[in-house]
Amino acid sequence: xxxxxxxxxxxxxxxxxxxxxxxxxxxxxxxxxxxxxxxxxxxxxxxxxxxxxxxxxxxxxxxxxxxxxxxxxxxxxxxxxxxxxxxxxxxxxxxxxxxxxxxxxxxxxxxxxxxxxxxxxxxxxxxxxxxxxxxxxxxxxxxxxxxxxxxxxxxxxxxxxxxxxxxxxxxxxxxxxxxxxxxxxxxxxxxxxxxxxxxxxxxxxxxxxxxxxxxxxxxxxxxxxxxxxxxxxxxxxxxxxxxxxxxxxxxxxxxxxxxxxxxxxxxxxxxxxxxxxxxxxxxxxxxxxxxxxxxxxxxxxxxxxxxxxxxxxxxxxxxxxxxxxxxxxxxxxxxxxxxxxxxxxxxxxxxxxxxxxxxxxxxxxxxxxxx
Amino acid sequence: xxxxxxxxxxxxxxxxxxxxxxxxxxxxxxxxxxxxxxxxxxxxxxxxxxxxxxxxxxxxxxxxxxxxxxxxxxxxxxxxxxxxxxxxxxxxxxxxxxxxxxxxxxxxxxxxxxxxxxxxxxxxxxxxxxxxxxxxxxxxxxxxxxxxxxxxxxxxxxxxxxxxxxxxxxxxxxxxxxxxxxxxxxxxxxxxxxxxxxxxxxxxxxxxxxxxxxxxxxxxxxxxxxxxxxxxxxxxxxxxxxxxxxxxxxxxxxxxxxxxxxxxxxxxxxxxxxxxxxxxxxxxxxxxxxxxxxxxxxxxxxxxxxxxxxxxxxxxxxxxxxxxxxxxxxxxxxxxxxxxxxxxxxxxxxxxxxxxxxxxxxxxxxxxxxx
Numbered sequence: 001x002x003x004x005x006x007x008x009x010x011x012x013x014x015x016x017x018x019x020x021x022x023x024x025x026x027x028x029x030x031x032x033x034x035x036x037x038x039x040x041x042x043x044x045x046x047x048x049x050x051x052x053x054x055x056x057x058x059x060x061x062x063x064x065x066x067x068x069x070x071x072x073x074x075x076x077x078x079x080x081x082x083x084x085x086x087x088x089x090x091x092x093x094x095x096x097x098x099x100x101x102x103x104x105x106x107x108x109x110x111x112x113x114x115x116x117x118x119x120x121x122x123x124x125x126x127x128x129x130x131x132x133x134x135x136x137x138x139x140x141x142x143x144x145x146x147x148x149x150x151x152x153x154x155x156x157x158x159x160x161x162x163x164x165x166x167x168x169x170x171x172x173x174x175x176x177x178x179x180x181x182x183x184x185x186x187x188x189x190x191x192x193x194x195x196x197x198x199x200x201x202x203x204x205x206x207x208x209x210x211x212x213x214x215x216x217x218x219x220x221x222x223x224x225x226x227x228x229x230x231x232x233x234x235x236x237x238x239x240x241x242x243x244x245x246x247x248x249x250x251x252x253x254x255x256x257x258x259x260x261x262x263x264x265x266x267x268x269x270x271x272x273x274x275x276x277x278x279x280x281x282x283x284x285x286x287x288x289x290x291x292x293x294x295x296x297x298x299x300x301x302x303x304x305x306x307x308x309x310x311x312x313x314x315x316x317x318x319x320x321x322x323x324x325x326x327x328x329x330x331x332x333x334x335x336x337x338x339x340x341x342x343x344x345x346x347x348x349x350x351x352x353x354x355x356x357x358x359x360x361x362x363x364x365x366x367x368x369x370x371x
Numbered sequence: 372x373x374x375x376x377x378x379x380x381x382x383x384x385x386x387x388x389x390x391x392x393x394x395x396x397x398x399x400x401x402x403x404x405x406x407x408x409x410x411x412x413x414x415x416x417x418x419x420x421x422x423x424x425x426x427x428x429x430x431x432x433x434x435x436x437x438x439x440x441x442x443x444x445x446x447x448x449x450x451x452x453x454x455x456x457x458x459x460x461x462x463x464x465x466x467x468x469x470x471x472x473x474x475x476x477x478x479x480x481x482x483x484x485x486x487x488x489x490x491x492x493x494x495x496x497x498x499x500x501x502x503x504x505x506x507x508x509x510x511x512x513x514x515x516x517x518x519x520x521x522x523x524x525x526x527x528x529x530x531x532x533x534x535x536x537x538x539x540x541x542x543x544x545x546x547x548x549x550x551x552x553x554x555x556x557x558x559x560x561x562x563x564x565x566x567x568x569x570x571x572x573x574x575x576x577x578x579x580x581x582x583x584x585x586x587x588x589x590x591x592x593x594x595x596x597x598x599x600x601x602x603x604x605x606x607x608x609x610x611x612x613x614x615x616x617x618x619x620x621x622x623x624x625x626x627x628x629x630x631x632x633x634x635x636x637x638x639x640x641x642x643x644x645x646x647x648x649x650x651x652x653x654x655x656x657x658x659x660x661x662x663x664x665x666x667x668x669x670x671x672x673x674x675x676x677x678x679x680x681x682x683x684x685x686x687x688x689x690x691x692x693x694x695x696x697x698x699x700x701x702x703x704x705x706x707x708x709x710x711x712x713x714x715x716x717x718x719x720x721x722x723x724x725x726x727x728x729x730x731x732x733x734x735x736x737x738x739x740x741x742x
Contacts, residue, residue: 077641080640080644081641103676106641106672107673270448270477302442302479304476304478307472308467
């Protein structure tokens with residue numbers, strides 16, 4: 001195999017494929033990127049068996065072939081090479097691979113490409129189309145609410161649901177829920193899929209910011225396949241039935257509060273200075289006509305502040321995990337947010353009129369020492 | 372005590388004083404910053420007993436007094452406050468301290484200022500004067516060669532030596548030496564002092580970049596005191612007699628090589644991709660007329676490159692720890708550097724004609740497998 005690349009072209013393909021290469025594994029072949037130039041294109045693949053990425057690299061094929069190269073080493077070598085000279089990659093039948101650029105020559109041992117598993121291919125029957133930018137955004141706006149903890153597998157995933165031209169993406173961790181609802185350009189057959197959160201996160205890092213570029217997502221029983229630009233990503237789905245999200249939602253409320261989002265966020269953020277690590281002190285909101293007081297009391301001290309609000313309904317004093325509240329506020333783009341609450345024991349909803357976003361946060365108990 | 376500050380003034384004083392506050396200690400009073408507004412100025416002090424910083428903060432004294440506040444908490448609170456509102460700090464006789472800004476109010480428990488130890492004062496007899504910028508530079512250019520390991524106390528320090536108007540600053544760790552020589556604007560009495568490297572490092576972070584601002588450094592038997600702008604820093608000296616640096620230096624050589632510094636650095640840097648953590652593979656330079664070949668061979672692969680040089684004297688093949696070589700090259704500012712070597716067992720010197728810098732690096736053994 002002999003291939004010639006410009007540095008930037010090769011580097012960006014490596015950066016994409018490497019996102020599916022696991023950092024620690026017992027099978028060294030999985031730590032490799034496969035370079036496949038057997039056909040008319042140069043394809044780079046990373047694959048941890050649950051999650052695979054194949055991307056096309058711009059380059060010239062001087063001699064067809066394949067090789068698997070340890071991803072970290074390969075990536076570091078290419079990164080350090082000068083961008084001025086072309087990069088020549090050449091492997092012999094013993095899999096010894098030379099990487100040349102200018103006067104620099106690296107010689108590393110490749111691995112057997114026949115041991116490498118290609119990403120599975122999915123029937124192109126059941127699919128949707130969405131802009132890269134929108135997909136990237138709705139992932140960012142919901143991903144924080146998945147559970148980092150594997151003990152409930154379902155909570156480590158995001159639930160993607162399509163009905164006609166309506167798409168919703170939902171995550172929840174038992175304390176809060178994040179939901180984004182969008183309207184697609186076309187109507188599609190129904191889709192219900194639970195996508196592993198960590199894979200979705202990697203996909204969002206590869207997606208571009210172009211609103212004009214589309215992603216095709218194909219689904220079968222066990223996989224979802226994302227196709228965009230030069231890249232194909234396949235992820236396994238999480239088995240099972242997701243939580244009944246509809247039952248958690250209510251439009252009833254006793255107290256409604258509209259508040260400047262940025263100020264609200266920054267005042268809660270100040271209060272968290274007084275909380276360290278395992279300390280689970282709640283932030284308490286005391287809501288009266290026209291004013292929301294924020295209070296936090298910990299072993300380190302107390303904090304007190306107030307913000308102007310538009311409020312309708314009953315007065316309310318309610319406590320929250322401040323981090324959960326900040327996560328939601330950070331992922332809303334509007335200048336003002338509206339909170340809907342029933343009482344100090346019932347979930348608080350942050351949503352807009354059209355319900356393009358719905359964030360649910362469960363309150364926490366607080367006692368007189370917390371105020 | 373009641374004081375009023377602008378956020379930026381207070382924040383920059385905290386950032387300076389906090390550099391002497393130890394992060395972990397058994398005495399909680401040492402984790403505090405002392406605010407002393409008993410006199411006509413507001414002074415902030417951090418002091419870990421070996422190293423102390425006192426700095427003046429701009430602000431208004433409404434009521435004189437003192438308080439010691441936990442440095443990390445104090446600093447985080449001030450950092451998160453908005454820059455628009457003034458900050459009011461008020462302590463009562465029970466040391467409870469209120470920090471107000473806009474509508475935000477923090478209440479934290481202060482500690483007894485009488486338990487806090489002031490920085491020692493040094494006689495202003497034995498001193499030198501140097502520009503802030505120059506001091507900052509020569510620290511940066513030598514500090515990397517101190518030993519991080521406490522087993523030889525002397526090697527954790529830097530040796531400062533003044534004779535007339537000549538100042539030299541030296542560090543060494545048993546494998547290499549870094550030396551900077553400068554000429555001061557005036558002549559002074561002789562000084563020989565071993566300054567703890569980690570304290571010198573903190574000092575260099577506080578020093579400004581102004582070539583026109585001067586630092587006064589006062590010495591007594593056990594301390595050095597640095598005075599500049601609003602700040603006074605006192606560090607204990609390391610006891611004992613430093614290594615005889617003069618005996619390590621020689622101007623003899625068999626091979627002299629002049630090479631482009633940036634290219635040399637970047638080629639050695641590429642070679643280090645093949646070295647991981649504990650792996651101690653040498654980089655080998657094969658020096659012939661007009662050319663320096665760089666070779667590195669490790670379990671991960673091999674690297675080979677060559678650079679044009681001007682060479683006088685014998686051909687030479689010599690091996691080095693690549694990190695030591697890169698450290699020296701990164702801290703030289705000239706476009707070209709000149710290496711002076713005798714043989715593969717003797718130290719290599721990198722120095723300029725005037726000897727404003729001298730870097731000594733011991734070679735390492737290599738065998739045929741390393742080439």
